[in-house]
Amino acid sequence: MPAVLAIAIGLALAVMLFVPYVAQQYRRRGEFGIGNAALAFTGLLYGLGLIAYVLIPLPELTPDFCATSGMWPPQWVPFNFLHDMQKEAVGVGLGATLRNPALTQVLLNVSLFVPLGMFVRHMFGRSVAATTVIALACSLLIEVTQVTGIWFLYPCPYRLFDVDDLMANSLGGLAGALAAPVLRAVPGQRLTAEPGAPRPVTRSRRLLASLCDLLLFQLSTVLVSSICTVLGIFPTRQADQLAASWLPWFVLVIALPLAGSATSIGQRIVHLRVTTADGHPPGVGPRLVRSLAGTGGYLLLVQLGELPGGPSGLAAFSVLAGIFPVASLIGLFTTSGYRGLSCAAARLRMTDARTPLRQPDVVSA
Template sequence: MSVYINPIANGITVSLMIIYLAFIPVLIYQYRKNGTFLVRKNIVLASFAVYMITAFFMTLLPLPSIEAVKNMAPIRANYHPFLFVKTFLNESGFIWNEMGTWFRAFCSPSFYTVAFNVLLTLPFGVYLRKYFNKGLFQTAVLGFLLSFFYEATQYTGVWWIYPHAFRYPDVDDLIVNTLGTVIGFYAAGLFDKLLPDPMKDKSLKTEYASLLRRLISLLIDSIFVNIVYELLRVVVLLAAGKKENTIDIVLYLISVVIIFILIPCISKKKRTFGMTILKLALRDGKGNVPRLSGMIMHNLFIAFWLNVAVNIIGMIDNAWIIIFLQLVVLGFAAALLIISIKNKRVTYFWEKFFDTYMKADL
């Protein structure tokens, strides 16, 4: 079973890493285009990525060393269609009118190898019909092309990385994989109601700015703060030739002022980089661009509570000051949570105080 388990584990691991790296860019794109995070669509896309990568790994792994392949005798491909039927009948002991031979035959390698190849591409047929709206003929052709890619990868020694093939290219795999895709096409119809439907996701072109959208915006601004901070550190270190925590704190505060105050002040729509990328904007109670003083106080408040207080903790040596700042941050989080629970929605209580409200820029 390790022949199958290891490639599956590796495929899932790699695909999850790709999903992790793509998560923030996908969030940004969907917030800009649709105004919301499309949960069902992203579940489908993520599962499709996991399936495609895992299926490919199952046809490829484990990879031998190049030296080992050099010492192997060249592997001859099978060009005889339906050889798997003859192999099954000769090696499994299957006799159609003797029920006692059936179980033993279905447990033989000549059967479960073919069954594996059917199951390998069965999900592909489901995805093509359910989520890509392909007909039967298109599904069969795409299933054949996917299988052909697998076989070509094996036949060429992973596209000539290896001196020759180290796996057994087989025309029967093309037939069986294509059959698996077609079976998946029909299976999609049977399980249609059990599968997530991306069409139920709706664009949310409203002014409401969700907590996740705000946090992504803040994350982007924090990245820019750290970029400016590191650039300032380089300049100061080159000029002064020494490093001190006090200087680091001052440089970090200057970086925060540049990103959260200076940039919005000089920008046309009074937005930070993160707000621009996420299509967010500050508005007053009447829906207009807020006063400059209100914008500055709002951004300073956000920058301190959710950025400076967290990052400066790592720059301070005094344990009592660290504990105090941690308690302050926890107190802020607790206040936000309690007020939000009371109002039965996420409530940003400081917005009313400054008369500045974060809205989606439609």
């Protein structure tokens, strides 16, 4: 159950945090780095799993809770697990020792914090000593959470505070810190250029920008719909949903691209810029054409296809919305410079935003 819950929450958080993460990576590194993203997602799942392991399952709070499930006295004696091993010993020899439940518990507590040590040292650049201290602090937080009944949510502790767990977790953090260099072998982490240096426009970069735009639209729709529902701005839930979809579409697809450059928010996040063929900023007309021929056009078709109570001809928009991504993907692979259908329709080209714009020609008197 803790693992399933951690994965479910991790996937939801990954969707919500994806766009900010991409923006942070491009600001700090100048590129995405699939290896960094994989490690970040794995670290997120691990952290959530660790929290779920501490809290779940939550016992039912009954009138006789402390008498039946709680009142675990703290265990303050270091290396008390050796005494437990003697009590739990069955048989002799190495095999019997390794199967001893008390030793198994200690080894599991060590292994539980090995990933923490690896992630903290590799991803945050901490020293071995600092990583070990962080592991000790995290373990102490867990033990205090348990001894206080999840910070007094329960009237008495239902799990054991054990000083041996602190020692085992800290040892696991130390082992993870020493093993952290192994994570350097994960591909897709090395920078291909300095963060401020221009990089080539690639298909994967264009697709990443489109994914950011789609996620921003969906998250904005959920946010606006929730606000409309809570405030009761529109009389019906259906009206809330319409306003929640059309308002983000207008802001993200029409207002922002026309107010600034022709690029969408997703393209700005990945440091892409749209220019004319000779390197100048595009005018208003090409900006609008580019926006409607790209992700904005796809979202518009989706919106029109979902209009309630309209003529049956609106169903054609849903069909076109299904065809549009395929056509856009083909255009991305077939157009020069990976311009895609949107830039091709507007007679524009896509460049790296860190490439200096061409200055207007000065005509001498």
